[in-house]
Amino acid sequence: MTNDPLRWVRQDIRDIVPYQAKVYPEGVKVDANENPFPWPQRYVERLQQELAFYPFTRYPDGEAKELRQALSEYTGRNAAEILVSNGSDEAIQLVLLTFGGPGLATVVSNPTFVMYSMATRYMGGNVIDVPLNEEGNTFRLDVQGLLAAAAREEARVIIICNPNNPTGNCFAEEDILAVVRGTDKIVIVDEAYYEFAGKSLMGRLDEFPNMVIMRTFSKAFGLAGLRVGYTVASAEIINEIHKVRQPFNVNAFSQRAATIAIEERTAFEAQVKEVLAERETLCAELGRFAWQVFATDANYIFLRLPGSTKEEQVRRAAEIHQGLMDRGVLVRKLGGGPGLDGTLRVTVGRPEENRKLLAALGDLADPSTGGWR
Numbered sequence: 001m002t003n004d005p006l007r008w009v010r011q012d013i014r015d016i017v018p019y020q021a022k023v024y025p026e027g028v029k030v031d032a033n034e035n036p037f038p039w040p041q042r043y044v045e046r047l048q049q050e051l052a053f054y055p056f057t058r059y060p061d062g063e064a065k066e067l068r069q070a071l072s073e074y075t076g077r078n079a080a081e082i083l084v085s086n087g088s089d090e091a092i093q094l095v096l097l098t099f100g101g102p103g104l105a106t107v108v109s110n111p112t113f114v115m116y117s118m119a120t121r122y123m124g125g126n127v128i129d130v131p132l133n134e135e136g137n138t139f140r141l142d143v144q145g146l147l148a149a150a151a152r153e154e155a156r157v158i159i160i161c162n163p164n165n166p167t168g169n170c171f172a173e174e175d176i177l178a179v180v181r182g183t184d185k186i187v188i189v190d191e192a193y194y195e196f197a198g199k200s201l202m203g204r205l206d207e208f209p210n211m212v213i214m215r216t217f218s219k220a221f222g223l224a225g226l227r228v229g230y231t232v233a234s235a236e237i238i239n240e241i242h243k244v245r246q247p248f249n250v251n252a253f254s255q256r257a258a259t260i261a262i263e264e265r266t267a268f269e270a271q272v273k274e275v276l277a278e279r280e281t282l283c284a285e286l287g288r289f290a291w292q293v294f295a296t297d298a299n300y301i302f303l304r305l306p307g308s309t310k311e312e313q314v315r316r317a318a319e320i321h322q323g324l325m326d327r328g329v330l331v332r333k334l335g336g337g338p339g340l341d342g343t344l345r346v347t348v349g350r351p352e353e354n355r356k357l358l359a360a361l362g363d364l365a366d367p368s369t370g371g372w373r
Ligand SMILES: *Cc1c(COP(=O)(O)O)cnc(C)c1O
Pocket: 033, 086, 087, 088, 089, 090, 113, 161, 165, 190, 192, 215, 216, 217, 218, 224, 227, 228, 229
């Protein structure tokens, strides 16, 4: 008898290519869209006090009442309409557990955040891709295509990432609302980068009972390491999602840290302002290379390298990615999907980090051709 326990692994799980996150403690890490600044001084001091006095020996509040109350004030929604999770990665999972599953489908618009497809697949569902339309230096939703996909019997959840990762742009609000209005299936609007874009559909929730908004503390609020996200929808939808989450899905420290982050938000808002100012400089500088620099509403920039063939673009992107790594700068190399060949995504870093990135690029690329010196 053979003894190969792996043959009992579900075939669709075996087929999944795992998500690979990079640890890069020494260099300039501009690959994961994190807030590049250290925590504000007062915020650090308040958290240090918590460590000494908070009852961490006890289980956390499974209902996260205090954090949901803080989020209620921040979002203008009722606490009963808010569910917190271990990052919004968990929120995506929870919504798909509630509404999706084997034989059911999630509608996404690639290129977009890969976790939507990954979570759909490991939950046994199928992905229906309605690709974005590339128009000039931005991307547009295919509203008719999305509605046709949503109308399919097996479709349950449509996910719109706004601003979109990795392309950076916000979609036209009327396009998103045309999708939400045109289907009665669940439409998730992932607003992970809301604080950078300043645009939100939070104020429209009452009009659309099928709309679910997700946000995270991982980006503007700088808590990526603490894993806190939240989901806002009608109290009825939120009640259903509560049934599939672990009772203590967000640990006590992260709950306190997120609550205090809301209280200290003016300090984080100042960091966001600085990132946005840096972004303008960086976009302009990147424009000196003969690359396609896409419009962005977020804290990252989507770039496509020139080339007369796809293969050439892919090769150049790989070379620049490696060349930057050799010079201590980690950016995200994308690929493997339509529109992603030969592209890179660069997070806006601190001023000195952006200067290092530009110096390394100047060292690598010939601005006139996008090729090598
Ligand atoms: C980073 C990111 C998330 C994940 O956030 P976590 O809260 O850290 O899990 C969700 N959606 C998008 C589009 C992101 O870019």
